[in-house]
Amino acid sequence: MAHRSLVNLLLFGNRTISCIFALRSLRTVACGASSAPTAGFKPDKVAVVTKTTRYEFEQQRYRYAGLSEEDLKQLLAMKGSSYSGLLERHNIHNNNVEHIVKSLQREGIQVRVVKRGEYNEEVVRWADAVISAGGDGTMLLVASKVLSKDKPVVGVNTDPERSEGHLCLPVRYTRAFPEALEKLCRGEFRWLWRQRIRLHLEGTGINPTPVDLHDQQLSLEQHNRAHRITTTDTHQRSGMLHQTVSEPCLLPVRSLNEIFIGESLSSRVKVKPFKPHANFLLHRASYYEISVDDGPWEKQKSSGLSICTGTGSKAWSYNINKLAEQAVEEVLRIGMSEAGADLPLSPEFIQKVTDSYNESLVFSPAQRRLLYSVREPIVNRVFSSSRQRGFASKVCVRSRCWDACMVVDGGTSFEFNDGAIATVSMSEEDQLRTVLLEN
């Protein structure tokens, strides 16, 4: 009955009138927890945040060199890239964005389109809901500025042929967005509250200024300033070096996928003070100590530590832990050989075991627990390691790194050097409200 009134309102009423089940009064329905119908959802104001296409990136990259479009085309061709291919993806994305925007406007919804570089807290405050128009990366960016669990975020995959879109609506809604809007309005969907991670940081000389890794405008100087071990301060306060360790500080970020801790692969600090950091791809192992659920501290050496959510268990964490059929087959073969057993290892059987193993790496985004994974653990005469992977409510990490970072969702980094301690946990208020639509 409520649905019908809603439909009537839409068809016959003033389209700018928010339906009576306005955003603020919506009943919340946890994923799978109840079969009660979800109240309809029709926001007045929607911000659409769009990704930067590769075509745009290449254009900007060479813009300062004053290249014409023809020059750009030839340059890309020389590199074996296809100018027309990039332009095609660019146009597909833009067409899909236009489709979304027009669909919203037809429903009388105020729309504001912002490029990822223009997206900020003000946009979030203005909007009743935020749509991410891009891929999973754009969703992560959008989520990163939504700290309240009441503001819905919806992802639309604007290039399904090129983008996975795990965090986006099913691909069919990309070109059928009005259908999605209709279902939202009717309440024919579920809310999915994705648990996110919060971070406390403590230790001396830590400047908890986040560095936005995607910020194209950030110069190296600004990066250094943000991340510098306060050696100048230390020098000035040399009489006060007995200063105590700072209190744990709750960082102003929430991670939707994962926290990754590891050496930042930078070369060493210059001996001469005014030469900037030269940062290179250098494989240096990460040293740290880890304590799970207030357990004993354990020293580890590895390629880094990933601590992910249920959402993130399908992302980088999945790739860290996933096994290839080749490895599974070899393990089973050796197992049979060692046991003197004779089990037929058909390709179908191998695939079944592999899929089963890999599926066990994924868990529900709504679960309030973390999955920690040690990436490429180094076990030798000097170091040992217990579990490579496990669930937890809380993970503490003490850095023993030379020049490490804590990276949130691959997009924001915090300095995390020798002596710093990070506490990784989850809290109910950190959830992100997203939409689950039937395919």
Add this chain to the structure above:
Amino acid sequence: MAHRSLVNLLLFGNRTISCIFALRSLRTVACGASSAPTAGFKPDKVAVVTKTTRYEFEQQRYRYAGLSEEDLKQLLAMKGSSYSGLLERHNIHNNNVEHIVKSLQREGIQVRVVKRGEYNEEVVRWADAVISAGGDGTMLLVASKVLSKDKPVVGVNTDPERSEGHLCLPVRYTRAFPEALEKLCRGEFRWLWRQRIRLHLEGTGINPTPVDLHDQQLSLEQHNRAHRITTTDTHQRSGMLHQTVSEPCLLPVRSLNEIFIGESLSSRVKVKPFKPHANFLLHRASYYEISVDDGPWEKQKSSGLSICTGTGSKAWSYNINKLAEQAVEEVLRIGMSEAGADLPLSPEFIQKVTDSYNESLVFSPAQRRLLYSVREPIVNRVFSSSRQRGFASKVCVRSRCWDACMVVDGGTSFEFNDGAIATVSMSEEDQLRTVLLEN
């Protein structure tokens, strides 16, 4: 008999006289290939290349801030590091270096001690043999400037408690170096020729200037200059953009452990030309195409590609491919469940299977073949991947990356962007001559 004459020469003859089995006339004995005695080896001139200790690094790091030793001690303490601990390792290293140097001098050998920053081709030319005094990292550096297969390189682990020293002599020789020298002189050892990797690079806009990732003096500007896509040149030659792809160029490096190809984890090129790169730890997947032994090209997306030697099969490649007991147990458990079988999975059994699997990842340094490993392959709707790991004589890689590098032994990087093609292979003349001493 030859041995006795040798001993006599040493004990009674002029110590500066090279023994009759001088370096140049040594018979070569491949590892395990022959039981004929190795001719003795006594070089006239030995260069000893020493590592930088962490203590020295921390000192240099803060030197510009004008900190006193006392300040440094307090600063380290605040970070939870132990100043006295670092100093202790520093002294242990230096004592061991002194032990090596004195042992050499006692044999009448000319010794030249060089820090890693001072080590160059001139030192290699001067020396009859080069000793690496440090850990495996120092050995890689030493090897990187020895391109001839006739110049012996010997590694001594100067901090066995902290360093693995896979590439070094057995640890007991660290404090008993005269014993090692004696055995060398008597021929009581084997030569181990470690096969190395050579690299050809082709593609437009490639500047094959290697960047030394450990070079503390290299400013970011120099790095950019070395690695810049020649956009300025392109602009000036805009009338000549039809320039053909450059010929494959053999790079002046030989890899002892591995080549690693991957996105350099840098943020994007600045829109404004005079703002330097800001490079951060950003997990971006690497896109490339791979062709094994002239097979068909296959597109891949992963965390990077490792191509290693037998020597390197115990290094990074090993950690990429190694399985934890936890994973092996899970695979076997699922396998048993899927097959409806009931095999007891005791901890000892799991450990046996795990060790057996991991041992199969390692092969002899003398073998002239490569092992390629795809690190964290991304397999989804968009990308697929065949073998995650395999042997080959030749591997070709075409970059589809935005900002990638090819890293040689974790120490030297080459730009490897969209369109560039690397050919990775081995040649008999690229071997490194090292020493195999009984424990």
